[in-house]
Amino acid sequence: MMVPVAVIAFLGCRFAIPRRGARGQARLDWSGFLTLAISIACVQLMFSRGQRLDWFESTEIVAAAFLAVVAFYMFLAHSLTAEKPFIKLSLFKDRNYSLGMILIFMFGMLNFAPVVLLPPLLQNHAGYPDTAIGIFIGWRGFGTLIGFFVAMLTARIDPRAMMMVGFFLQAYGGYQMMQFDLNIGETQLAGWSMVQGAGIGVTWVPMTIVTFYTLRPEVRDEAMSMYHLLRNFGSSLFISIAVAEIVRATGNNYARMTEAVSPFNKLWSMPSSAGSWSIESVEGMARFAREINRQAIIIGYVNAFWMFALIGFAAIPICLLARLPKQKPDKA
Known part of the structure; x- marks a missing residue:
């Protein structure tokens, strides 16, 4: 079922979206891209595994938080100083x-x-x-x-x-x-x-x-x-x-x-609980x-x-x- 929809979407993009003139050869800013990717990945890792590892009681979570902060700082510093940032x-x-x-x-x-x-x-x-x-x-x-x-x-x-x-x-x-x-x-x-x-x-x-x-x-x-x-x-x-x-x-x-589960709890003697x-x-x-x-x-x-x-x-x-x-x- 996905193939016909994908074909229709491709044809729509091909014929409906206007073309633009060439804007020169674009170069990927690898420094900005990698630092941002590392920061986002570390934040995602923190929230995905934090509950199971007891959050900041875990060395892994502390390390992920530290890397996320450092990587994001490097991303900001690089983006503010680079000629063509990511x-x-x-x-x-x-x-x-x-x-x-x-x-x-x-x-x-x-x-x-x-x-x-x-x-x-x-x-x-x-x-x-x-x-x-x-x-x-x-x-x-x-x-x-x-x-x-x-x-x-x-x-x-x-x-x-x-x-x-x-x-x-x-x-x-x-x-x-x-x-x-x-x-x-x-x-x-x-x-x-x-x-x-x-x-x-x-x-x-x-x-x-x-x-x-x-x-x-x-x-x-x-x-x-x-x-x-x-x-x-x-x-x-x-x-x-x-x-x-x-x-x-x-x-x-x-x-x-x-x-509350105890034989001494008076609720167990209530008609609504007895036998259920x-x-x-x-x-x-x-x-x-x-x-x-x-x-x-x-x-x-x-x-x-x-x-x-x-x-x-x-x-x-x-x-x-x-x-x-x-x-x-x-x-x-």
Whole structure:
């Protein structure tokens, strides 16, 4: 199924995008590229393995943090002094571009997180089969498609308003997912997945327009590379943070809930508890421990969706800071 779509995309790029004249032989700034790559890789390593290695109690995490800081300092120093740096820091003097970098980073944090977090939750703890999970993800894609068409049809509307609507849809979808439990309904999942997808589509087009509106065409290629770099970095970073929070919350809440498991707890004599669960046998204790673990896991997922919603709502006021000048675009 991917091949026909790829062919259509290739033909669209080939015939729809205008060609530009030659701009001379471009040379890659290896020093800037490698120092930035090392810094990002070390930050990603920290957040991916930090929870398992007990964060800064681990020599590996301390070393990764040190390398990330040193490499990023070298990148900044080199970019400020090199004749042709990997990324021209002068681009960030443009207000819209700087705001766009913040927004695309937050957008990236919201973009793929549900696609990564929901499947293991639904399959391992809610009992959904793979085909049903694929359908739920498909509804999200359908919502994204609708969002793109809505953004095209509302091109005359202030793009800042469209961005705010898009981020609100994503944030509100995350807020609703905070209400999920292990008895999640199919209609609920499909509906809120589609709402989040629509938010992505509505946000993307106006956010890209606002970010590059005031940049000169000859610097947009370079600016676009940084744009997508931050989007991808935001996606991977938030997924790492969310997974770390799920692991942390699962362990902490499992320990707290098992504190109440005792034959001396008066709750075991309540009619609602008597006969439902048993801690008198090994089998009963094992079954009860599995249920406590399931509940602890869902609390971790609720925390992750809370962070998801918080980022979406935090992005809304930032959209108001963007400018839409009517005059000729200024230099970067």
